[in-house]
Amino acid sequence: MRFLSEIGLLVAVSALQIPLAVAAHNVVDLSDQRWTLTSPGNDTIKIPGKVPSQAHIDLYAAGIIDNPLIGLNDFDLRWIAFSNWTYSTELRGVQDSKHLQTSLVFQGLDTYAAIEFCGQHVANTNNQFRQWVFDISHVLASCKSNEPLLEVKFGSTPNISAAIAAEPGQETWPDGVDEVYEFPNRQFVRKEQSDFGWDWGPAFMPAGIWQPAYLVQLDGPASVYVKNSDFDLYRKGQLNNLPPDQTADWIFNASVDVVGSVPRGSQMRYTIADSDSHRKVSSGNFGNIENGGDVITGIATLKASDYELWWPNGLGPQRLYNMEVEVVSGGRTIASVNKRMGFRTIVLNMEPISDLQLSQGITNGSNFHFEINGHTFYAKGANFVPPDPFWPRVTPAHIKGILNDVVDGNQNMLRVWSSGAYSPDFMYDLADEMGVLLWCEFEFSVSLYPANSEFLENVRQEAVYQVRRTNHHPSMALWAGGNEMEKDELPAIRSGSPDLYEKYLNEYLELFLNTLLPAVYGNSHSISYMPCSTNNGYLELDFSLPIPFVDRLYNTTPGYLYGDSDFYDYNAAQAFDINEYVVNRFANEFGFPSEPSLETWREAIPEDQLYFNSTMAVLRNHHYPPGSLATDELENPLGGQGEMTLGVEYWYPIPDKTDSVANFSAWCHSTQIFQADFLHTKIQYYRAGSSMPQRQLGSLYWQLNDIWQAPTWSSREYDGRWKVLFYATKDVYQPVIVAPVYNVTTGVMDLFAVSDLWSDVKGEASWEWIGYDGKPVNTSLSAKSQKFTVGAVNATVLSSMNITDLTSSGSIPADNAVLVATVTASGTPPNSKATKTYTHSNFFTATPLGKAKLVDPGLTLQQERGSFTVTAEKGVSMFTWLALDPKDAGVIVVFDDNGFLLRKGESKTVGYRISSGASTGWETRVTVESIWNNTLPE
Numbered sequence: 062m063r064f065l066s067e068i069g070l071l072v073a074v075s076a077l078q079i080p081l082a083v084a085a086h087n088v089v090d091l092s093d094q095r096w097t098l099t100s101p102g103n104d105t106i107k108i109p110g111k112v113p114s115q116a117h118i119d120l121y122a123a124g125i126i127d128n129p130l131i132g133l134n135d136f137d138l139r140w141i142a143f144s145n146w147t148y149s150t151e152l153r154g155v156q157d158s159k160h161l162q163t164s165l166v167f168q169g170l171d172t173y174a175a176i177e178f179c180g181q182h183v184a185n186t187n188n189q190f191r192q193w194v195f196d197i198s199h200v201l202a203s204c205k206s207n208e209p210l211l212e213v214k215f216g217s218t219p220n221i222s223a224a225i226a227a228e229p230g231q232e233t234w235p236d237g238v239d240e241v242y243e244f245p246n247r248q249f250v251r252k253e254q255s256d257f258g259w260d261w262g263p264a265f266m267p268a269g270i271w272q273p274a275y276l277v278q279l280d281g282p283a284s285v286y287v288k289n290s291d292f293d294l295y296r297k298g299q300l301n302n303l304p305p306d307q308t309a310d311w312i313f314n315a316s317v318d319v320v321g322s323v324p325r326g327s328q329m330r331y332t333i334a335d336s337d338s339h340r341k342v343s344s345g346n347f348g349n350i351e352n353g354g355d356v357i358t359g360i361a362t363l364k365a366s367d368y369e370l371w372w373p374n375g376l377g378p379q380r381l382y383n384m385e386v387e388v389v390s391g392g393r394t395i396a397s398v399n400k401r402m403g404f405r406t407i408v409l410n411m412e413p414i415s416d417l418q419l420s421q422g423i424t425n426g427s428n429f430h431f432e433i434n435g436h437t438f439y440a441k442g443a444n445f446v447p448p449d450p451f452w453p454r455v456t457p458a459h460i461k462g463i464l465n466d467v468v469d470g471n472q473n474m475l476r477v478w479s480s481g482a483y484s485p486d487f488m489y490d491l492a493d494e495m496g497v498l499l500w501c502e503f504e505f506s507v508s509l510y511p512a513n514s515e516f517l518e519n520v521r522q523e524a525v526y527q528v529r530r531t532n533h534h535p536s537m538a539l540w541a542g543g544n545e546m547e548k549d550e551l552p553a554i555r556s557g558s559p560d561l562y563e564k565y566l567n568e569y570l571e572l573f574l575n576t577l578l579p580a581v582y583g584n585s586h587s588i589s590y591m592p593c594s595t596n597n598g599y600l601e602l603d604f605s606l607p608i609p610f611v612d613r614l615y616n617t618t619p620g621y622l623y624g625d626s627d628f629y630d631y632n633a634a635q636a637f638d639i640n641e642y643v644v645n646r647f648a649n650e651f652g653f654p655s656e657p658s659l660e661t662w663r664e665a666i667p668e669d670q671l672y673f674n675s676t677m678a679v680l681r682n683h684h685y686p687p688g689s690l691a692t693d694e695l696e697n698p699l700g701g702q703g704e705m706t707l708g709v710e711y712w713y714p715i716p717d718k719t720d721s722v723a724n725f726s727a728w729c730h731s732t733q734i735f736q737a738d739f740l741h742t743k744i745q746y747y748r749a750g751s752s753m754p755q756r757q758l759g760s761l762y763w764q765l766n767d768i769w770q771a772p773t774w775s776s777r778e779y780d781g782r783w784k785v786l787f788y789a790t791k792d793v794y795q796p797v798i799v800a801p802v803y804n805v806t807t808g809v810m811d812l813f814a815v816s817d818l819w820s821d822v823k824g825e826a827s828w829e830w831i832g833y834d835g836k837p838v839n840t841s842l843s844a845k846s847q848k849f850t851v852g853a854v855n856a857t858v859l860s861s862m863n864i865t866d867l868t869s870s871g872s873i874p875a876d877n878a879v880l881v882a883t884v885t886a887s888g889t890p891p892n893s894k895a896t897k898t899y900t901h902s903n904f905f906t907a908t909p910l911g912k913a914k915l916v917d918p919g920l921t922l923q924q925e926r927g928s929f930t931v932t933a934e935k936g937v938s939m940f941t942w943l944a945l946d947p948k949d950a951g952v953i954v955v956f957d958d959n960g961f962l963l964r965k966g967e968s969k970t971v972g973y974r975i976s977s978g979a980s981t982g983w984e985t986r987v988t989v990e991s992i993w994n995n996t997l998p999e
Contacts, residue, residue: 086280115269142266169272254480371403374496377892403535426621440759505543524580652763808865824886835965
């Protein structure tokens with residue numbers, strides 16, 4: 062395929078990697094240069110630019126545009142996406158020497174760019190996710206200027222992608238296969254797919270030098286510049302996707318990629334030190350040296366007993382080691398790379414269900430669960446989306462704040478969703494430190510993609526670069542090819558265009574198995590791969606085949622279970638019906654949208670727009686009705702606004718305050734309560750599923766974070782405020798919980814004790830039915846207790862109650878009965894010798910709260926040093942909520958608990974931490990309410 066554009070023909074250039082250590086004559090950091098941003102054809106725009114940056118960021122800094130995230134700028138600033146942009150600088154620090162090899166190294170260019178140096182064309186680029194290296198020695202040799210002009214000219218992605226899609230003979234797909242949000246044709250462009258719009262985010266389509274860039278000058282045959290490296294730690298004999306021998310020694314496979322050429326006869330040596338104490342643990346020389354000139358590789362065997370293991374959050378310590386690798390030529394070090402690593406194995410087990418598992422009552426089919434260092438564990442977490450529309454604005458502090466919340470929320474895994482951008486190095490570093498496993502995906506989502514040789518080669522180089530860049534991180538848990546294609550796109554063709562199915566299936570396999578799998582398997586022995594985020598596993602895993610993973614696809618046996626699930630149901634009436642939930646081994650994506658808080662809305666829209674169906678509130682909700690355009694939302698209530706409205710109206714007291722802003726705030730909070738209640742119910746069902754025939758061993762809800770201030774599926778708002786959902790998932794992701802699982806069809810509610818510890822947990826559970834006035838509703842049913850034992854990563858039923866019988870017989874009044882259950886148990890945390898006591902409380906209401914006889918709980922709040930004590934003096938308080946005063950919107954506080962139940966006469970002391978910001982005296986202005994307050998006058 063030819064990539065025709067306004068900026069000329071795009072030239073195929075080798076994709077190369079990132080500077081980690083340097084042994085070069087001269088390196089010029091292009092971030093230190095004076096850059097200018099202009100728009101060809103628009104003489105009024107000539108402003109300072111930066112590297113790394115993007116046009117929107119620099120235009121905002123120069124006062125040309127308002128903050129892109131406010132109002133309707135998602136629509137009003139589309140002219141930026143349709144314009145061309147040029148970043149230019151007169152380079153200082155370039156050494157003019159005829160014997161120097163001079164190269165430009167770009168870590169990332171977004172996306173279609175033409176590079177010119179000293180007035181001469183150097184190359185064109187067409188992939189945001191590749192590192193680009195260009196030898197400009199010949200250009201520099203003929204350059205007359207002491208400060209040569211470097212220009213990076215970016216073409217309009219919407220215009221270029223439209224031109225590509227219109228090429229004669231271009232790839233096409235049946236209607237409905239490509240999911241379009243704001244801009245079309247994203248499948249042709251190796252750019253962040255969510256830049257084209259998504260149902261939780263805007264479509265700014267940024268352009269710019271979005272990653273660091275360098276000019277590198279080498280002097281002589283032993284002068285090299287390290288552009289990337291691949292460090293791989295795995296057990297001897299380990300193969301991808303298969304559990305290894307946990308007693309085997311470690312293999313350390315190190316590979317260093319350079320600009321220049323590694324001299325023949327060069328050797329490699331390593332030194333390994335504890336990252337905390339800096340104590341040297343071991344050192345030695347690599348064997349099996351392979352020198353390809355620009356890549357040198359060596360292998361060493363490391364004694365297993367010399368190293369302590371790395372574990373995820375909640376499963377053990379995060380022990381890390383500094384691994385220094387030196388390339389030695391002629392007795393001197395010409396390149397040195399130091400990476401921090403952890404000794405661990407992480408495998409996605411998709412093997413067939415064994416005879417032993419069948420004897421335990423597990424449904425036949427195939428496994429789908431993760432194993433860390435040989436231990437099966439329950440994956441608890443969420444899906445991560447880009448934290449900002451403009452990645453150059455994302456800082457380590459920003460990511461650390463998010464991961465702090467993840468750890469605080471009892472999570473051990475994030476699915477780094479495809480179609481954002483590959484995570485920056487500092488995100489992996491922080492995840493390594495904090496024990497957060499990252500399920501990572503290549504940047505493809507809900508679409509089929511071209512299968513011509515030029516596109517596939519472009520993707521191959523992208524994938525090889527990204528795998529090698531990130532492979533050393535112990536937080537790296539999985540590579541998946543992309544998102545939902547086997548769930549949506551292939552089935553759509555199979556059912557709607559069966560005569561074309563074989564053609565598009567073969568193209569799909571060519572990209573996601575024949576291209577991406579070798580990029581993983583060829584650069585890592587330590588990471589599992591699957592071709593799609595929702596996948597039925599393999600029919601066969603045979604390493605004698607060129608492509609060992611034979612995708613099962615839809616070759617399934619009725620009644621058997623395979624793979625993981627990705628499922629949404631926006632019918633709010635079915636939200637709490639477990640019969641509507643997908644039964645599978647692992648839930649990798651599920652959720653429901655909610656409104657952000659009033660404080661967050663105020664960051665984005667003016668006061669006169671603070672009501673539920675205001676123009677801006679509606680148009681910032683990109684979960685449009687099926688088949689509609691953005692403006693249709695005003696006429697068709699069935700999109701996100703309608704779904705959230707029904708979620709509240711079906712199940713909760715309906716806000717009806719006279720003040721419009723107060724009513725809007727109450728509605729926003731009520732949508733969050735529904736979202737939290739729904740997902741809490743779903744997750745506790747999934748966790749109880751660890752004891753059911755499906756042997757369910759993971760739940761990652763959609764979604765963790767926000768990209769902007771708008772109605773989305775997030776549990777964490779754009780500025781870091783926790784929604785009710787984040788507190789709900791923190792609660793249900795505790796190691797030991799009590800979980801009521803209600804079957805609407807049978808009327809039976811099973812009360813489970815659930816544990817994800819690796820050894821037996823023993824304890825006692827108690828439960829009773831009480832009215833909202835706090836009194837027992839039936840003394841014969843009250844104060845029941847049960848001793849229990851729960852096995853490793855398992856659950857057990859404490860009691861079964863037929864709710865239909867209890868309410869229809871009058872044993873409990875449906876509108877005035879809430880079951881409150883508590884477990885207290887003792888067990889040993891993973892990788893610990895000390896026994897720990899676990900407590901957890903949960904509730905179940907006999908009827909929706911919207912129909913319940915709620916009473917004023919008489920909440921009081923006492924501020925104390927570092928905490929608040931809440932007391933319910935008059936009745937049961939449902940969804941008790943601590944909130945800051947609106948004047949303290951600048952401080953973000955995370956409470957130890959929020960959105961909880963309090964029984965009459967019960968007090969709860971809640972600690973907190975300040976996540977960001979400051980506001981003098983905010984503690985004295987904190988308030989507390991419950992869902993009962995929603996319908997009260999403000």
